Amino acid sequence: MSYNPEIHHRHSIRLKGYDYSQAGLYFITICSQYKIHLFGTIVNNTMMLNDIGKIVDEEWVISEKIRDEIKLHEYIIMPNHLHAIVEIVGANGRSPVHGFALQAKSIGSLMSGFKSSATVRINKMRKSPWQAVWQRNYWEHIIRNENEYFRIAEYIRNNPLKWKNDKLNNGNGNIVLEKRNEYGYEDWMV
Numbered sequence: 001m002s003y004n005p006e007i008h009h010r011h012s013i014r015l016k017g018y019d020y021s022q023a024g025l026y027f028i029t030i031c032s033q034y035k036i037h038l039f040g041t042i043v044n045n046t047m048m049l050n051d052i053g054k055i056v057d058e059e060w061v062i063s064e065k066i067r068d069e070i071k072l073h074e075y076i077i078m079p080n081h082l083h084a085i086v087e088i089v090g091a092n093g094r095s096p097v098h099g100f101a102l103q104a105k106s107i108g109s110l111m112s113g114f115k116s117s118a119t120v121r122i123n124k125m126r127k128s129p130w131q132a133v134w135q136r137n138y139w140e141h142i143i144r145n146e147n148e149y150f151r152i153a154e155y156i157r158n159n160p161l162k163w164k165n166d167k168l169n170n171g172n173g174n175i176v177l178e179k180r181n182e183y184g185y186e187d188w189m190v
Contacts, residue, residue: 023087023088023089023090024087024088024142024143025073025085025086025087025143025149026085026087026088026107026140026142026143027084027085027140027141027143027152028082028083028084028085028086028107028140029081029138029139030082030111030115030134030135030138031080031081031134031135031168032081032134032135033132033133033135034135035080035081035135036080037079037080038052038053038079038080038133039052039053039056039079039080039082040053040079042163045161045163046160047077047078047079047160049077051125052122052125052126053077055118055121055122056077056118056122057077059114059118059121060072060077060082060084060114060118062117063110063113063114067105067110067113068090069088069089069090069105070086070087070088070110071086071087071088071089072086073085073086073087073153074152074153076156076157076159076160078159078160078163078166078168079163079169080168080169081168083155083156083159084156085143085149085152085153085156086107086110088105088106107140115134115138118133119132119134
């Protein structure tokens with residue numbers, strides 16, 4: 001089926017007008033295709049990576065080594081998703097063409113390269129070329145201040161403890177460690 005704008009309503013989840021190649025901290029969530037538990041399992045509140053999860057971990061770490069503009073912070077690979085804090089340092093991206101091209105040295109180019117390299121290795125191991133590993137997009141949140149950074153980092157560290165209630169595990173959502181009336185609900189609190 002070809003693209004039909006009347007049927008296919010693609011809406012960007014990115015902040016309009018924001019330059020995702022500028023220096024800053026970003027909270028990223030990437031899900032497996034159909035949220036299948038592909039990367040391992042939670043045992044006694046600890047994430048146990050399987051061989052596919054180990055490939056994801058290796059490719060994530062390599063991302064920082066091959067991209068001078070990227071500094072990885074806290075991250076966790078869960079059975080069907082990855083949460084991470086990524087910092088862009090010294091970026092010098094270029095503007096996207098027609099609003100769809102990837103900016104060089106941006107969060108979009110990091111996600112594209114990471115997902116592609118992990119998929120190639122995973123499919124080679126599974127002997128299943130062209131099989132999707134990741135959902136088409138990813139979710140991001142611009143980290144606005146130090147307090148938010150520490151709350152998100154703690155959320156990432158504690159994610160395996162909360163797996164039973166995780167929305168990405170068909171749960172009702174995790175309980176945030178702070179009082180809700182102090183900060184309110186934010187989209188990253190899955």
